[in-house]
Amino acid sequence: MDNCFATPAVQQPIQFGADLVLHSATKFIDGQGRVLGGVVVGKKELIKEMYLFIRNTGPSMSPFNAWVLSKSLETLYVRMDRHAENALSLARALQDHPQISRVKYPYLESHPQYAVAKKQMSNGGGIVTFELKGGVESGRKFLDALQILSMTNNLGDSRSIASHPASTTHSKLSEAERQEVGITPGLIRISVGLEHIDDILADIRQALDQC
Ligand SMILES: Cc1ncc(COP(=O)(O)O)c(C=O)c1O
Structure with missing residues (x-):
């Protein structure tokens, strides 16, 4: 289970039967885009298998990165509360915008898995997606017009980040391939x-x- 978006502060998948839980600590766990890191948590016998691979190949975290991330954990719960509070306000505010056809956020009543999210997440997390009625061209214009939000491939930073996958990260895929992955x-x-x-x-x- 990839728990990057939720973090352990919002959802703990092992309680729901997951064998292994992964986090890119580079995201919300760091929370300020400073260091790279990752976490795998899970059943002892599965971790043991990985341990041998890790010992032989050496993807070890530097002491400095480990220190930064351990300091970050001290503020994780507080930060996730604020990310989620802002995200829910944003999702609600955009729901009826004339240029937006759909807003997706786990704690919006309109989300298909709203009931599941309410049951197993302590809040809706910090990621909101929406659909611009004007398609790719509007997406490009939207990104270009932003003044406070940044455009980067990261997420989970203290600064808000916007991405338009169709014209950036996934622009090399065909339209059909993009549709296939949503x-x-x-x-x-x-x-x-x-x-x-x-x-x-x-x-x-x-x-x-300006779209
Ligand atoms: C949900 C999710 N899981 C995992 C990753 C991979 O992160 P990393 O490249 O730090 O391993 C990303 C990166 O964007 C992500 O968004």
């Missing part, structure tokens, strides 16, 4: 940061006005 032409993903919600909303609204 990347529609106007899909925008926001990793909602810790800024004041009014600043996040103002930037997204002014960028939507």
